[in-house]
Amino acid sequence: MKRLAILGSTGSIGQSTLSIVEQFPERYQVAALAAGRNVDEAFAQAVRWKPRILSLATPALAGELANRLHQAGITGIEVTHGTEGTIACSTLPEADFVVSAIVGVAGLEATHAAILAGKPVGLANKECMVAAGEILTAAARTRNVPILPIDSEHNAVHQCLRVGAHNEVKCIWLTASGGPFRQLPLDQFASITPEQALKHPTWVMGRRITIDSATMLNKGLEVIEACRLFDVTPAQVRVTIHPQSTVHSMVEYVDGSILAQISITDMRLPILYALAWPERPKSSLTFDLAGLRHLEFEEPDFQRFPCLRLAFEAAEKGGAHSIALNAADEVAVGAFLERRISFMGIPGTIEKVLAATPEVHPATIAEVLACDREARERARALLA
């Protein structure tokens, strides 16, 4: 029986994780839940899962939840808040496994604390690895703690890496859907609207990640994440556009063999893999291989997707550049969604922020967060 701490429990990955717990009550229990601002959902989860501790974003939200639990006669749940509260969840002594699914760098400290506390982490938050991958993986090595990726690409890579040794890996091939604009004529990129960019062909996701899919910045973050998670160089990570999103990623070995992972596009599968690793429980998340008809692949065009080029450059430099890539993108995507900049203004903004970013390598989470703030300020100043 694994007792879980779920950071980001009311988000999409958090809810999918709870649906896995629901399906496998003999394997998983909920020990701690860290949510954000959704008190209604947090209350429902508290009633359903009876965690030992539940954290919300602010003291006011925590107070409201505590009050509602009291009125409902539900006791034994410690309600807390803020970063401290999230860390209390991620380091709870009785938790055996931490699902890190808070979007952005908000979950970084709690994820780091979980690793330092020796807890295996299922990582759904790619910004953690992009911003602080060097620090997190160093801590994980020291504590001998596994970090199991919960996004479909890195989860696929994790599986494919099991058929060879680390020094036998030639490269990692991340597949990308290519987003809605992989075939749009280049001269129309300037006039792409937020409505067009928010229509993703395969996955239904949040607004920022959907725009990041359209620019392929999202794939760029995944390139950096792959470098950190799997200890490979940017030159060892390749991207291939695969519109069907059936092959979730591949690993090429030095002998010439390539291993690919195929499955349905359902986040519950990588979540289950991470929770159960190294076991594979029987699930109903089957892919109809008999119905498979054709798969397409194509090389990404860096002219069409300059964000991808910027990401490879940031991956090469690491440190503050990886952090700035993510931070500047988040600010630029916000500006695009508010129609303050064009679609191609997103890479434009990132490129300028990166050019102004010093080549430093933060050694602590506090330094990472400072770099992140600086990059956001630079981006905002540029867009003001």
Added chain:
Amino acid sequence: MKRLAILGSTGSIGQSTLSIVEQFPERYQVAALAAGRNVDEAFAQAVRWKPRILSLATPALAGELANRLHQAGITGIEVTHGTEGTIACSTLPEADFVVSAIVGVAGLEATHAAILAGKPVGLANKECMVAAGEILTAAARTRNVPILPIDSEHNAVHQCLRVGAHNEVKCIWLTASGGPFRQLPLDQFASITPEQALKHPTWVMGRRITIDSATMLNKGLEVIEACRLFDVTPAQVRVTIHPQSTVHSMVEYVDGSILAQISITDMRLPILYALAWPERPKSSLTFDLAGLRHLEFEEPDFQRFPCLRLAFEAAEKGGAHSIALNAADEVAVGAFLERRISFMGIPGTIEKVLAATPEVHPATIAEVLACDREARERARALLA
């Protein structure tokens, strides 16, 4: 350094194995060579590789080779012949690894002897597993000897099986090129000529295996081989037609993940994998994944390929039925190539032989060989 005994050294797999030894002199040496009737090639191999022992099919051929070696002033090679000679090669004390690549049941006794002698086997001979899989795998389990498959499909499966436990395997998907007739209208099957059937779209192979690809009997033998090698039921083996022959096979796990192996269509790759396992040496046998454009898959039609249905039935019954499937097919293919029966006469003959085959399970190699002879006689009598 691994010292190899290569059974079938002058055949295609034998020669590819020697080219691997050539490429990796720091890893492999030749200890023993068993050839058939090609004295010229055996002589050249003896000169080049200086094995401790070399076996040919008959005393006369062995005498001829010994004479030529003597005249060339080459000493220190024991020249021997026949099944005894092949067994002397496969059980040579200084050999560390046996490549079993003699076509047909001729290599069966020597392969069995190698396993009993505790030697790891790279198995390129699928008839061995089809005819005597139960006996060979039982011996391998007892002696704790690995059998590493050297055909592209089972080699791919072997790789994909490394990412999960045996009880986590839902099924094995063998890919098939579909041969030259996967799109031929059914009413033209009756008039297929040997010339048409000998044109394989992807691989260049021997005559029988090319015809077996056209009837898909070859894939049927591989279904049986997969059941024996990987200890799964026929219901756990599926076939998918994949004309590009890029995905060499797949394994589907109970959690819903499918692992696929991709590589160039070059037999040196599975040979190298088997020789080096569990390591993966760097090779030049790379697949151009960046150039990958599309992959197709389709379900095989049992009406078009009745041999595949017969193979699944024989796999279910096992024992004498597996043996008879292979033996009857070899006789029927011979008759087809001699234009004595039609293309659809091949499955017709096999079906009749299987119907007349008793449900027995040979316990020894001698009993296997007796079953094989009986099935051939039944087939010949039918075709007389």
